[in-house]
Amino acid sequence: MTANQSPRWLRYLAIITVIGTYTMLIMGAIVSKTESGRGCGSSWPFCHGQLIPETLPLETVIEYSHRIVSGGVGFLILLLTIFSWMLYKQNQKVKLLAGMSLFFVVLQGGLGALTVVFRGGLEQKAALALHFGFSLISFASVVLLTIYLFQLAKNKAFDRDLVHIPSGLKVATWGLTFYTYLVVYTGALVRHAEATMGCGYSFPACGVTYFPNLSSIAGIQMLHRYAAISLWLVTLWFLLVVIRKYMHRSDLVKGSIWAFVLITLQAISGIITIQLDGQVMAALVHTTIISIYFCILSYLCMQVGLPWRRSSK
Structure with a gap:
């Protein structure tokens, strides 16, 4: 067809x-x-x-x-x-x-x-x-x-979309997406372990400590926070790399910008969720943003192609 x-x-x-x-x-x-x-x-x-x-x-x-x-x-x-x-x-x-x-x-x-x-x-x-x-x-x-x-x-x-996409960018794109998926699980664990308010209203520390016991609800909350902060930093790095080296690919540039905007909004919504005592509406906004962010990264994976597939010359 x-x-x-x-x-x-x-x-x-x-x-x-x-x-x-x-x-x-x-x-x-x-x-x-x-x-x-x-x-x-x-x-x-x-x-x-x-x-x-x-x-x-x-x-x-x-x-x-x-x-x-x-x-x-x-x-x-x-x-x-x-x-x-x-x-x-x-x-x-x-x-x-x-x-x-x-x-x-x-x-x-x-x-x-x-x-x-x-x-x-x-x-x-x-x-x-x-x-x-x-x-x-x-x-x-x-x-x-x-x-x-x-x-x-x-x-x-068309396959010509894969022209001049080095394996390094493919690995970075798929790696960021996979890491995001792992971070999503830490967030889901916070929800199901009822650890949203594990550190109370305290942010970024958990009360007087930054490293609570990981077997506690405070530890689960902080594990997710550290994972989320690292995800924000990696997304920022990914955006800078794409803008610096792949400006000729408007789809990758726009996707990377949207990814960074969304992960920033996700961080803000996470802080708001804590300040609002984990209210349902705030939690749903948090879930919505990370879902769209993951879809954006998945789109970038589709656009760059599989890491083990050679780009056309």
């Missing part, structure tokens, strides 16, 4: 799926922040073993709504994957992005079910953190697929 034959309805479906996946991501954050994960008891996929629960306290409404939305989004991703594979049988990038979207939404759904059925201590908190991480990968994959479909429609997705 040529770029001019790219169906508009598929791109519309992709946009709707992006919105749905983002909604699923945010609703999952609401479930965690409001501690509504046990709103349906230990039964899954139904709520308290019923299709329609007899009683509907707020935590049940929140948890069951998240399950319903997740099921609907999973169906949208399935449709998008099937149609993408059918219409772009020879396009490996489309098939990869669509496949990742579907694989990780199924994986996060299965992991979410396990955290409901089986109770635990630290293991359950780690599983909940993984649940968010897999949701983020699914969201980023849908976003990248949508961008790529629009690139195909505008005849802008």
Whole structure:
């Protein structure tokens, strides 16, 4: 299929799926922040073993709504994957992005079910953190697929985009993205370990210390802070390198600038979240910004290509 034959309805479906996946991501954050994960008891996929629960306290409404939305989004991703594979049988990038979207939404759904059925201590908190991480990968994959479909429609997705991209920049881009993913897990652990206010309102230190015991909620909070600060510094370094050496690639320059702006806003929102005693709205803004930031980095990875793939000469 040529770029001019790219169906508009598929791109519309992709946009709707992006919105749905983002909604699923945010609703999952609401479930965690409001501690509504046990709103349906230990039964899954139904709520308290019923299709329609007899009683509907707020935590049940929140948890069951998240399950319903997740099921609907999973169906949208399935449709998008099937149609993408059918219409772009020879396009490996489309098939990869669509496949990742579907694989990780199924994986996060299965992991979410396990955290409901089986109770635990630290293991359950780690599983909940993984649940968010897999949701983020699914969201980023849908976003990248949508961008790529629009690139195909505008005849802008060509291998010549990979010309003069040295392996060093590719490794740096993918390395920054991978490190971001690890930092995201430290943030998810803060949320699920209820460590948002582990240092009270104190910032940047944790009370009178900078290095509390990592097994405490204060230690978990400070671990995330140090990871976030280092991420801000690395993103700044990455931006300066791109501006200095790759000004001819407007896509990389714009993406790097947006990445730095977003990680700065993320840092500010993190401080505000602490000052507001971890209020839900502040936490959702924090989650939204890091999700968009991760998508920007994933876009840069798509634009530079795989580290082990040689650029055209």
